[in-house]
Amino acid sequence: VQLVESGGGLVQPGGSLRLSCAASGFTFSSYAMRWYRQAPGKEREFVAFITSAGGSTNYADSVKGRFTISRDNAKNTVYLQMNSLKPEDTAVYYCNTRVLRDYWGQGTQVTVSS
Numbered sequence: 001v002q003l004v005e006s007g008g009g010l011v012q013p014g015g016s017l018r019l020s021c022a023a024s025g026f027t028f029s030s031y032a033m034r035w036y037r038q039a040p041g042k043e044r045e046f047v048a049f050i051t052s053a054g055g056s057t058n059y060a061d062s063v064k065g066r067f068t069i070s071r072d073n074a075k076n077t078v079y080l081q082m083n084s085l086k087p088e089d090t091a092v093y094y095c096n097t098r099v100l101r102d103y104w105g106q107g108t109q110v111t112v113s114s
Contacts, residue, residue: 001025001103003095008108011085015112019080021095021105029053029073031099035080037091037110044094048080063089085112 007019021033032051038044048069049058057069068081078095092107 001097001099003097003103003105005093005095005105005108008093008110010111010113012114013085013087013112015085016081016083017085017110019082019093019095019108019110021078021080023076023078023095023097026097026099028076031097033069033071033078034096035069035078035093036096037089037093038107039088039091042091047093050078082110085110087112 002024004022005019007017009017011017030052032049034049035047036044037047045060047060047063048067050069050071054071059067066084071078082089090110090112092109094107095105097103
């Protein structure tokens with residue numbers, strides 16, 4: 001199982017970013033996917049969840065209404081569209097799946113600052 005995140009960067013407050021996570025090594029369309037994030041000095045926290053077919057999603061209260069998780073099973077990729085970004089969204093963002101155990105990507109840094 002391999003997960004590779006991309007799309008992070010520096011953005012001003014109120015701006016937008018779209019993160020991508022390219023998956024390989026397993027039957028992507030059969031597994032739910034998640035995004036987590038970890039800010040400096042804090043524990044990793046859940047951000048968003050999407051079911052295997054993409055029919056159901058769930059979000060942390062802190063991002064609800066601003067972030068949207070989606071997936072393209074033909075491209076083995078999960079996305080996180082982040083709008084109205086705030087400085088407190090600054091973190092390393094990780095995608096995750098559970099295929100017998102948890103698998104994580106290497107993370108992509110998102111920095112929200114003016």
